[in-house]
Every structure is written in C-alpha cells, then in structure tokens.
Amino acid sequence: MMIVPLLWREATRFPAALTRSVALLVLVFLTHVGQAVAIAWSMSAVLHGQAREVLLALSLILGIALLRLVLSLAQASAAASLGGLVRQAVRRRAMEAALVPERLHDTGARDGSMRASLGDGVDGIDAYVSKYVPAIVQLLLTCPVVVVALLWLSPWAGLCVAVGVVFALVGPLAWKRMMARRGLDHWDSYEALSADLLESLRGMATLRTLGDVSGTRARLDHRSEALRRATERVMRGSLGETSVTDAAVQGGAVAAAAVAITHAVTGQAPALEVYLILLLSSEAFRPIRDLSRHWHAGFLGLTAIPGLKRIGAFTEPGGPAAEHAAATAAPGTGDDQAGEVRPADELRVRGLSFGYPDAAGDVIHDLDLTARRGSLTAIVGESGAGKSTLFDLLLGFLNPRTGSIELDGRPLRARDIAVVSQRPVLFAGTIRDNLAVTGATAEADLVRACRDAGVLDEIQRFPGGFDTEVTEAGTSLSGGQRQRLALARALLARRPVLLVDEPTSALDADRSAGVIDTLHRVARDRVVLMISHRSETLTEVPDVFSLDSGHLHRST
Numbered sequence: 111m112m113i114v115p116l117l118w119r120e121a122t123r124f125p126a127a128l129t130r131s132v133a134l135l136v137l138v139f140l141t142h143v144g145q146a147v148a149i150a151w152s153m154s155a156v157l158h159g160q161a162r163e164v165l166l167a168l169s170l171i172l173g174i175a176l177l178r179l180v181l182s183l184a185q186a187s188a189a190a191s192l193g194g195l196v197r198q199a200v201r202r203r204a205m206e207a208a209l210v211p212e213r214l215h216d217t218g219a220r221d222g223s224m225r226a227s228l229g230d231g232v233d234g235i236d237a238y239v240s241k242y243v244p245a246i247v248q249l250l251l252t253c254p255v256v257v258v259a260l261l262w263l264s265p266w267a268g269l270c271v272a273v274g275v276v277f278a279l280v281g282p283l284a285w286k287r288m289m290a291r292r293g294l295d296h297w298d299s300y301e302a303l304s305a306d307l308l309e310s311l312r313g314m315a316t317l318r319t320l321g322d323v324s325g326t327r328a329r330l331d332h333r334s335e336a337l338r339r340a341t342e343r344v345m346r347g348s349l350g351e352t353s354v355t356d357a358a359v360q361g362g363a364v365a366a367a368a369v370a371i372t373h374a375v376t377g378q379a380p381a382l383e384v385y386l387i388l389l390l391s392s393e394a395f396r397p398i399r400d401l402s403r404h405w406h407a408g409f410l411g412l413t414a415i416p417g418l419k420r421i422g423a424f425t426e427p428g429g430p431a432a433e434h435a436a437a438t439a440a441p442g443t444g445d446d447q448a449g450e451v452r453p454a455d456e457l458r459v460r461g462l463s464f465g466y467p468d469a470a471g472d473v474i475h476d477l478d479l480t481a482r483r484g485s486l487t488a489i490v491g492e493s494g495a496g497k498s499t500l501f502d503l504l505l506g507f508l509n510p511r512t513g514s515i516e517l518d519g520r521p522l523r524a525r526d527i528a529v530v531s532q533r534p535v536l537f538a539g540t541i542r543d544n545l546a547v548t549g550a551t552a553e554a555d556l557v558r559a560c561r562d563a564g565v566l567d568e569i570q571r572f573p574g575g576f577d578t579e580v581t582e583a584g585t586s587l588s589g590g591q592r593q594r595l596a597l598a599r600a601l602l603a604r605r606p607v608l609l610v611d612e613p614t615s616a617l618d619a620d621r622s623a624g625v626i627d628t629l630h631r632v633a634r635d636r637v638v639l640m641i642s643h644r645s646e647t648l649t650e651v652p653d654v655f656s657l658d659s660g661h662l663h664r665s666t
C-alpha cells in the first residue's frame with residue numbers, strides 16, 4: 111500500500127464521488143463474502159444430503175452473482191466519474207498555468223513534454239485516484255472484518271490470514287519505492303522522447319536543409335533505447351513486487367487451508383465451518399489482490415507527478431500566475447473593453463533595474479523612460495542590449511529589482527497592454543477566428559483594424575477573405591502578413607498601451623515604411639512603444655531611444 115498525499119488530496123476534493131465509489135466497492139466485496147458463505151452452506155448441504163438446502167443455497171449464489179453484476183457496473187461508473195472529475199480539475203489548473211507565459215518569447219517549457227504531462231500524465235493519475243485510492247479505503251474497512259470473523263471461527267486460521275495480510279501490505283513496500291524511483295526515470299525518458307519527437311517533426315524542413323536528418327534519427331533512436339531500458343527496469347521491479355505480494359497472499363491462504371484441513375481431519379469443526387475457513391481466507395486476500403492490480407494501473411500517474419507539478423497542475427489558482435491570467439483575461443470581460451480605447455496619456459518608467467538571478471550583473475540599469483500618447487516612441491539597440499527584457503518587465507513577466515512603471519500615475523497593469531511580438535503566433539482556424547480572440551467580431555471593426563495594420567488589401571485578395579484558413583503557427587501566411595495580422599489583432603484588443611517588438615523585421619523597405627506610418631497613426635490614441643534593430647526606418651519617429659548594455663540614452 112503506497113499512499114501519495116498529493117493524489118489523495120485530489121480524490122478528497124470530490125467527497126461525494128469518492129464516497130459513492132468506496133461504498134459500491136464495499137458492497138461488491140460483501141457480495142463476494144456472501145457468495146463464499148452461500149457456497150460453504152451449499153457444500154455442507156451436499157455433504158449431508160439436504161436437497162432443499164442445496165437448492166436454496168444455489169438460488170442464493172445465483173441471486174448474489176446477479177446483484178454483484180449490477181453493483182460492479184455501478185461501481186465502474188462511479189470510479190469513472192471520480193476519475194473524470196479529478197482529470198478535469200488537474201487539466202484545468204495545468205491549462206490555467208500554461209496559458210500564462212513566463213516570458214514573451216521563450217518560456218523554457220518544451221511543448222512535447224508539456225503534451226506528455228497534460229495527456230498521458232493526467233490520464234495516469236486517473237487510475238491511481240479512481241481505483242487505487244478507493245481500493246485502499248475498501249481494504250481498510252473490509253479486511254479487518256473478515257480477519258475477525260476468521261479469528262472467531264478458528265484463531266489459528268485467523269492468525270495465518272492476519273500475518274499474510276500484513277506481509278502482503280508491508281513486504282512489497284521496498285519494491286514499490288524502488289519502482290516509484292525507477293518510474294521517475296521512465297517518465298523522464300518518455301517526456302524527453304515526446305519533446306524531441308515533436309521538435310524534430312516541427313523542425314524537419316530545417317533539419318533536412320542542414321543535412322541532419324540522420325543525426326536526428328540517431329538522437330531519437332538513442333531516446334527510444336533509453337525509454338526501452340527504463341521500461342524494462344520498471345517491469346523487473348514490478349515482477350519483484352508482484353512476486354512478494356503473491357507469496358504473502360498464497361502463503362497466508364495455504365496456511366489457513368492447512369489449519370482448516372487439520373480441523374476436518376481431527377473432527378474439531380463441523381463441515382460448514384471448515385468450508386467457511388477455506389473460502390473466507392481466500393476472500394480476505396481479495397482486496398489485496400485488487401489493490402496490487404490497481405497499483406500497477408495507477409503507477410504511471412505517480413511517475414508523472416513531478417512533470418505535472420512543473421506545469422502547475424497541482425497549484426491552486428490564486429498565485430501570481432492566476433493573477434496574471436486574470437489581469438490578461440479575455441477581452442470583452444474587462445471594464446476597458448467597451449467601445450474605443452480608454453486613452454492613457456503617459457507611460458513612465460523610473461529607476462528601473464533588473465538582473466537575471468543566475469547572471470553576474472544587471473541587464474537593465476537605472477532606466478528612465480517616458481512614452482506619450484500622440485507620438486510614436488522607439489527603442490533601438492544591438493542584439494543582447496536588453497530590449498526584450500525591458501518588454502518583459504513592462505508586461506510584468508519579470509519583476510524589477512528597483513524602480514517603478516506607471517501609466518498616468520498608477521501602476522501599469524498587464525491588461526493595459528497589447529503586444530505584437532517578434533514571432534507572432536496565429537492559431538489554426540480562419541483569419542476571422544484569429545482576430546476574434548480579442549472579442550471583436552463586427553465586420554467593420556475587423557476591416558478597420560486590418561486597414562490600419564496595412565493587411566486589408568491582401569486579405570481581400572485571398573479567395574476566402576476573412577474566412578481564409580491559416581494553419582497552426584500561421585505558416586500559410588508570409589512573415590510580413592503574419593506580423594501585420596498580429597498588429598491588427600493587437601489594435602482590436604483596444605488597450606491603451608501597444609508594445610511592438612521588431613514590427614519591420616520581416617518586411618521590405620516599402621512595407622516597413624507603411625507599418626511605421628500605421629504605428630504613427632495608431633499612436634494618436636494610444637501610447638505606442640516599439641523595439642527595433644533598424645534605426646534607418648525611424649527617421650520620422652520623434653522619440654528614439656537607444657539601449658546600450660541596459661543603459662538608455664536619447665538617440666541623436
């Protein structure tokens with residue numbers, strides 16, 4: 111018996127479903143005990159030639175079997191419903207955490223391992239929670255009752271069974287712990303293979319052009335081999351665990367049977383009692399056999415726990431992630447959604463300093479910046495100067511060591527900001543679907559935003575117009591089209607601050623000038639702050655700052 115408090119807590123979050131599942135399990139077990147008693151009665155009646163009793167006992171056995179069928183079906187359904195509730199809750203929390211990026215660009219999480227945890231990991235804990243947990247409760251409730259009944263019938267037989275039960279529960283603990291340890295390696299291998307496989311599939315074109323297909327195949331083979339070895343190690347541990355449990359169960363039952371036979375031979379007990387000892391001692395071990403079966407089914411869930419913890423599946427909403435999720439909640443739900451942008455005049459950053467925890471010095475040094483509504487503000491800087499870090503600080507993904515960020519004199523909130531990232535993400539669906547994530551659905555709004563973003567002409571040239579399908583990650587559109595569509599989406603979000611990261615990186619000179627014109631226009635009723643590498647596109651921008659190793663200067 112291995113109790114994992116974290117998963118118990120998940121099961122006890124649904125007390126009604128857990129109680130129903132346990133109660134039905136106990137009833138099913140009672141039908142087994144009842145049937146054992148009826149069989150003992152029928153055999154004793156056969157021995158004594160009591161035809162009427164035999165008939166009665168056989169009818170009872172049949173009735174109990176039918177009752178058990180109904181109860182077993184109800185119990186399976188109760189277990190499925192408990193498992194479903196837990197799965198849903200765990201997945202919901204994981205999704206809530208997953209939908210809050212740690213950084214604008216790189217979150218550090220690998221999609222493949224996330225998928226493995228969210229899919230197979232969550233399914234794995236279902237078996238532990240819906241089957242193993244109720245089976246433990248049932249064992250604790252029923253096993254002592256049967257052992258006491260056996261002690262009453264025959265103290266020696268009861269003692270043999272009691273010792274067998276204790277050994278069956280305690281004996282395999284060391285094996286179970288070893289399996290749990292090996293299981294973690296197994297899960298790590300499984301996650302690593304899933305992550306590598308997904309990345310290889312996504313990057314297949316790049317790998318092919320770099321001539322690394324065979325290298326990738328070798329890496330995947332290596333991962334596969336590691337997973338096979340880890341699986342074998344777990345299976346060896348599992349065999350050991352099963353053998354110890356079986357030895358204790360069989361040993362206890364055989365010893366009790368030997369006591370029963372001795373009673374029969376010496377004539378110490380009537381036939382009915384002998385049969386009862388034989389059958390009940392076997393029934394006493396039934397919950398243990400069930401528990402062992404469910405342990406193997408629920409084992410995958412145990413090994414997935416660290417992965418699930420990493421993605422926040424056991425973290426209650428209410429932490430910083432949830433606050434951020436709430437702050438960036440879907441447009442249409444906040445007070446700043448109705449109608450036009452609720453304007454803000456001034457974004458002011460004062461004395462901002464930040465250093466990464468594992469880095470030697472600060473990346474942003476005592477930075478002051480004011481960006482105003484009405485004119486575009488741009489920040490230029492070399493690669494590594496700290497531009498993305500500054501955006502992550504503005505977005506609240508990183509916490510400054512010192513300094514403040516205010517919008518019109520109050521702290522800047524995540525829901526004040528719309529972002530067009532350097533690598534905009536589009537979702538599988540139509541262009542309209544991608545724009546509708548902002549909550550805006552009116553055709554006139556979509557047309558205006560797309561016109562302002564300079565992408566309307568191209569959309570109208572597609573045969574499907576706004577209903578043209580874009581694939582996952584937007585690969586059916588050009589880089590420039592994706593960027594302008596993302597800009598249209600950000601405009602539809604109606605936030606008072608617009609952050610734009612490298613808006614012209616995927617554009618030719620004409621298009622770049624067009625996008626800068628667009629940003630000038632949208633800056634009339636928003637604070638617009640853009641990052642750029644290309645200072646040559648910023649000749650018309652009045653406020654250009656240059657970021658140099660985390661120090662900000664006004665550009666000349």
Ligand SMILES: Nc1ncnc2c1ncn2[C@@H]1O[C@H](COP(=O)(O)OP(=O)(O)OP(=O)(O)O)[C@@H](O)[C@H]1O
Nearest residue numbers: 466468469473491492493494495496497498499500
């Ligand atoms: N998670 C991190 N841990 C430690 N250092 C980091 C981390 N992320 C970024 N840095 C460092 O911080 C500095 C600023 O990085 P940042 O990504 O902000 O630069 P950037 O100006 O946006 O660069 P680019 O134009 O290439 O995107 C770099 O020296 C980078 O190596």
